[in-house]
Amino acid sequence: MKKFGFKIIKKDEKTKARSAVIHTAHGDIKTPAFSPVATKASVKSLDPNDIKLTKSQVVLGNTYHLYLRPGTKIIDDFGGFAPFMGWSGPTITDSGGYQVSFLRGVKPKITDKGATFRSHIDGSKHLITPESSMEIQKSLNADIIMAFDQPLPSNAPEKKKKEAFIRTLKWEERSFLHWKKIKSTQALFGIVQGDLDKDLRRESLKFILDFDFPGIALGGESIGVSPQITSQTLDTIVDLLPDDKPVHALGLGGGVEGILESIERGVDIFDNTSVTRMARTGLLFIYPEDGGTRQNKFRYDLTKSKFKDNKNPISKVCNCYTCQNFSSSYIHHLLVSNEILGARLATIHNITFINNLMDKIRNSIENSEFQVLKSHWLNRS
Ligand SMILES: [Zn+2]
Structure with missing residues (x-):
């Protein structure tokens, strides 16, 4: 099986923009690249032939949604969510951290152990920990998986944000150690948090680099709001981004302008639900x-x-x-x-x-x- 890898083809002379290739067991992803979102193992309204027709190289599935329905046992039996949906190319899953914190009706209770929440489908109670997120993502079997994190809205009280930040560092460490323990061949990305706080974002990225995660994901609300805020956020860490690891912006916003500004600041790959959501509304x-x-x-x-x-x-x-x-x-x-x-x-x-x-x-x-x-x-x- 082909191993995960990342190779820069050409770096822009004046900016951090770069063209590169991410190697995965299910094929190469030429970057910069967009990953359509297949939240529930479906890019809404498209089948895998259509997805190929759009020249997409990779799709991103959602841990929270697929864990609740159809459930990891069924997907595990298929060998992952890609075979389940009939997609043969590379895949990514997020960790579920975002959904258990932000989805309406999940009533999250977050402790250092993990996140307890209610299913938005039937109200049943669940706990996801960094360790169980790694196990769920192993069953979903994407090529790229994400550490379990606790994002908070930018307008949350400072004290809460600081708490979530420290907890996320601990959860990332636990995600990493569990990922090592289960000897997964999937590539685990650490998620940079810290919102607009320069010191926190830098601390978060350095932490991920010290652990030597195979890739870096950029999280938090400030990545999805507007081109200006995304640029500001990226400017806080751009000098620390290494040449040997891919950078994924989670839920990158700001449309065309946001995409160009982010790639100029070193983003290699990103996902976003609004590209497909906007299409459905015309x-x-x-x-x-x-x-x-x-x-x-x-x-x-x-x-x-x-x-x-x-x-x-x-x-x-x-x-x-x-x-x-x-x-x-x-x-x-x-x-x-x-x-x-x-x-x-x-x-x-x-x-x-x-x-x-x-x-x-x-x-x-x-x-x-x-x-x-x-x-x-x-x-x-
Ligand atoms: Zn067209």
């Missing part, structure tokens, strides 16, 4: 050639009545399956009629758009033109 991405700018966030609302009789594709330059075969008028009709095909076609377009952007970014880094590409996308009005 918010579709457009390229600069279609009039996409930083101001309109490179997207428009296809459910608006002005698209009712528009025979053009969503984008005139997009090579996705949807744009090659269907008009804006038809997809508008499907979306406003709540036809499930609308969700599928819109999702195919949005994911392909982000993957095309990743291709362009990778090429630009390899041709020493990252800044040219960035200004082509962001400096228009």
Whole structure:
């Protein structure tokens, strides 16, 4: 079986942007890369053929959701959530830390031991510890797994945030030791917390580097809010990011601008649920050639009545399956009629758009033109 590895192909001369390859047992991931989210072992409305059609290289499943349903026993019997959903490429799982802290109705009770919570499905009581998160993720069998952490909202009281930060360090250590003990071939990423606090974020990253986790994940609300806050957050640690480990931004926000600013600061791979969620509500991405700018966030609302009789594709330059075969008028009709095909076609377009952007970014880094590409996308009005 091919071992996990990370190799830089080209570093941008002026910034921390880099093109690289993550090797996994289920294939290579060329980075910078986007990972669509398959929360419940499904990228909503897409089957694995569709996922391939969008040029996706990897998908990210959710530990909390899959643990509760269908349950680890069933997924274990299949050999992991990838075979369960019929996906043959690389996979990632998060640790469940985010969901047990943030999901509505889970009523978490956090102690140093772990997180006790109520299932949002049937109210049953559960405990996830750093050790059990490693066991669950072993059954889910993704190539990349995450340490168990306790993220808190940025507006939580300082005392609570400090407590969660210290607890997360202990939980990461326990995750790491248990991962070593069960001799998992999966690559465990430590999660950098500390919100916007420079000292805490640096301490958190140094801790992960001291333990020699195979990869680094960036967590916390400040990674998902806006391009400005994400940039500020990344600026606190960018000088410490090493060349020999991949960096994953968990739930990266900020759209196209957030993606470009994060890659400039050393992010190799990221996931995000809004790319697919927006598609289902009719918010579709457009390229600069279609009039996409930083101001309109490179997207428009296809459910608006002005698209009712528009025979053009969503984008005139997009090579996705949807744009090659269907008009804006038809997809508008499907979306406003709540036809499930609308969700599928819109999702195919949005994911392909982000993957095309990743291709362009990778090429630009390899041709020493990252800044040219960035200004082509962001400096228009
Ligand atoms: Zn398209």
